[in-house]
Amino acid sequence: MVTKTPSLRARGILEELKRCGVSHIVWLPDSESTFMYDAIHNEPSLTLVPVCREGEAMAVAAGLLMGGKTPVVLIQNTGFFESGDSIRGICLDWKLPMLLMIGYRGYESKPMTDSAGIYLEPMLKTWGIPYHVIEEDSQVSRISQGFREAQSGPRPVAILIAREYDQP
Amino acid sequence: MMDGIAALGILAKERGDAVVVTHMSTGHDWSKVSTRGELDLNLSGAMGKASSFGLGMALARPDVKVWVFDGDGSLLMNLGSLVTVGAMAPRNMVHFVYENDAYDTTGGQPTPGAGRMDFAAIARGAGYARAFSFESLEDLQNRVKEVLAGDGPTLVVLKVPSGGRRPPAGLPRAAESFAHIRELLAQRVAR
Numbered sequence: 048m049v050t051k052t053p054s055l056r057a058r059g060i061l062e063e064l065k066r067c068g069v070s071h072i073v074w075l076p077d078s079e080s081t082f083m084y085d086a087i088h089n090e091p092s093l094t095l096v097p098v099c100r101e102g103e104a105m106a107v108a109a110g111l112l113m114g115g116k117t118p119v120v121l122i123q124n125t126g127f128f129e130s131g132d133s134i135r136g137i138c139l140d141w142k143l144p145m146l147l148m149i150g151y152r153g154y155e156s157k158p159m160t161d162s163a164g165i166y167l168e169p170m171l172k173t174w175g176i177p178y179h180v181i182e183e184d185s186q187v188s189r190i191s192q193g194f195r196e197a198q199s200g201p202r203p204v205a206i207l208i209a210r211e212y213d214q215p
Numbered sequence: 216m217m218d219g220i221a222a223l224g225i226l227a228k229e230r231g232d233a234v235v236v237t238h239m240s241t242g243h244d245w246s247k248v249s250t251r252g253e254l255d256l257n258l259s260g261a262m263g264k265a266s267s268f269g270l271g272m273a274l275a276r277p278d279v280k281v282w283v284f285d286g287d288g289s290l291l292m293n294l295g296s297l298v299t300v301g302a303m304a305p306r307n308m309v310h311f312v313y314e315n316d317a318y319d320t321t322g323g324q325p326t327p328g329a330g331r332m333d334f335a336a337i338a339r340g341a342g343y344a345r346a347f348s349f350e351s352l353e354d355l356q357n358r359v360k361e362v363l364a365g366d367g368p369t370l371v372v373l374k375v376p377s378g379g380r381r382p383p384a385g386l387p388r389a390a391e392s393f394a395h396i397r398e399l400l401a402q403r404v405a406r
């Protein structure tokens with residue numbers, strides 16, 4: 048008997064973000080987000096804001112929030128590590144309702160090639176940032192759950208994308 | 216070089232309803248000349264991110280003029296943001312840079328490339344629509360309307376002397392200004 052591997056479609060993620068009323072995706076691509084770029088590119092209701100380095104993303108998203116928009120940040124955990132002072136000095140200190148979508152390189156189900164997977168959850172816990180892990184389509188409602196938690200805080204909440212996106 | 220507060224005074228007379236984001240030493244100096252404190256936000260944490268924050272603001276509200284006052288040391292920490300801004304090309308954003316070749320807040324140590332590098336040239340190369348550099352108050356006064364009239368993103372280098380550490384300016388916390396300005400902008404209907 049052949050077991051079908053669960054998928055995590057980029058399109059499903061975007062539909063969930065649209066349900067949350069997200070207007071902008073501030074992002075820097077990583078090795079696992081190819082299909083996500085294609086999906087965003089073909090979605091006219093979402094504006095993509097590419098940045099050169101992940102630490103810019105939180106500040107750009109904060110500016111969008113002040114202007115009345117609803118951004119999310121989409122980066123990999125390596126970029127999360129790079130963004131430390133922006134997360135501390137803006138997202139946490141200002142108590143911003145910001146969803147941080149973070150690619151989980153080195154998640155437990157994958158071969159570990161470096162330390163990126165080791166430090167992500169301990170760092171989120173240290174900073175008191177709640178998070179939800181998504182591995183397949185059936186779990187994308189956790190995005191809306193995290194979005195509501197971010198709004199009600201207000202506080203940043205992380206969604207950890209634990210596998211490569213599948214085709215839209 | 217020109218006196219920084221005097222230069223900011225020339226600009227303050229032209230700001231109209233612009234939302235102003237200050238950073239590092241510029242926050243102290245701008246507070247001496249600004250008459251619209253309710254539209255000022257001093258980004259005191261996350262050094263180097265004023266340009267990125269201003270970009271988000273400018274993209275969210277293309278109908279609102281956004282001014283960013285950066286420091287040279289802080290912009291050097293986020294130089295890639297010039298490319299990000301150039302690529303998104305917000306026409307309503309003016310990015311001022313206090314160029315004093317020093318880290319004022321840490322005691323005046325020289326910045327890398329002090330006296331050798333050219334922010335205006337880098338901004339043009341990064342895709343900014345326009346870039347200017349001013350060393351004299353007279354020149355700034357004579358051209359200020361021209362600088363502010365055109366479409367951005369515009370970079371304006373203000374060459375000023377190092378002023379050393381500033382005393383506390385008593386500015387509102389950024390989180391408070393954020394909430395207040397967000398509310399004010401929500402009331403200001405987008406045209």
